[in-house]
Amino acid sequence: xxxxIDILKFFHHLRIAMEYAMSxxxxxxxxxxxxxLTKFSKEIAGMYDYTIKSYNVKxxxxxxxxxxxxxxxxxxxxxxxxVEKIGLMNDEQIEAIEKIIDSMLLGETVDPIxx
Numbered sequence: 463x464x465x466x467i468d469i470l471k472f473f474h475h476l477r478i479a480m481e482y483a484m485s486x487x488x489x490x491x492x493x494x495x496x497x498x499l500t501k502f503s504k505e506i507a508g509m510y511d512y513t514i515k516s517y518n519v520k521x522x523x524x525x526x527x528x529x530x531x532x533x534x535x536x537x538x539x540x541x542x543x544x545v546e547k548i549g550l551m552n553d554e555q556i557e558a559i560e561k562i563i564d565s566m567l568l569g570e571t572v573d574p575i576x577x
Contacts, residue, residue, distance in 0.1 A: 466526055470533045473510065478538050480506040510534055 483499035483506075490496060513519055514527055548556060565572050 466523075466529065469526060470529055473513075473530050474533050474536075474538065476506050476509065477534050478542065481538060 480503045483503045486493070487496040487499050487503075510530075514530065519527060548559060551559065562572050562574070
């Protein structure tokens with residue numbers, strides 16, 4: 463299971479890197495980095511396509527393909543926004559959020575009390 467989680471994180475971070483690269487090239491098309499980042503974005507997309515279509519992945523780890531596709535197609539900006547907000551919290555607030563997340567991952571119903 464740990465290996466599958468690492469693979470999902472790998473593709474999640476590749477997708478985020480690709481999105482940042484595409485955003486940069488859109489905002490700064492004449493930058494010295496734009497051509498390079500466009501190339502990198504294509505290479506990242508190629509890594510994803512190669513993995514999804516790989517004979518070995520289909521044969522030995524077919525259950526990972528839909529998980530990778532799901533992570534690849536997810537809205538990464540929502541997750542990044544949450545991480546950014548957590549970075550602004552103090553230790554006590556982070557501990558409370560961690561408990562809520564742990565409960566949710568266990569399938570428990572969480573009813574947040576908002577003041």
